[in-house]
Amino acid sequence: METVSVLVSRDVDACWRVFTDVALLTSWVPGLRSAEILTVERGLPAEIHFEYGALAYTLVYSYDRPNREVRWQPKLGKQAGVTGFARFVSEGAETRVVYGLEPGASRSAEELQPLVESFARRMYAEP
Numbered sequence: 001m002e003t004v005s006v007l008v009s010r011d012v013d014a015c016w017r018v019f020t021d022v023a024l025l026t027s028w029v030p031g032l033r034s035a036e037i038l039t040v041e042r043g044l045p046a047e048i049h050f051e052y053g054a055l056a057y058t059l060v061y062s063y064d065r066p067n068r069e070v071r072w073q074p075k076l077g078k079q080a081g082v083t084g085f086a087r088f089v090s091e092g093a094e095t096r097v098v099y100g101l102e103p104g105a106s107r108s109a110e111e112l113q114p115l116v117e118s119f120a121r122r123m124y125a126e127p
Helices: 013-020 020-029 109-125
Strands: 004-010 032-041 046-051 055-064 069-076 084-091 094-101
Touching: 004 020, 013 084, 013 094, 013 109, 020 032, 094 109
Parallel strands: none
Antiparallel strands: 004 094, 032 046, 046 055, 055 069, 069 084, 084 094
16 A cells, blocks of 8 residues: 655644545545545445546445544445545644555556645645
């Protein structure tokens, strides 16, 4: 699994809220055309259908709220879907966002750093 990180000048709860808000995903995930929640468990999206470029796939999510970690894996469209995680670590008034992805036929490791940087830019735009 390839892993990258970025330091964001926002608190961990703000980062968690934006990352887990499916309606905001297209505002920071480059190439993502749409994201639709299919199921919800304990108030968080459990299964999400994505359209990313020419690809369509469904990911299943699990959450570790106390440790501020999100994990996902493909359900439908496994060749297009990806396995990964995001962890939000408090560093005082800032948050270290650690993002890991298992590169596959549809994704490359080179996409990771621009992705976390796009998330950081989105967080700076957040009121």
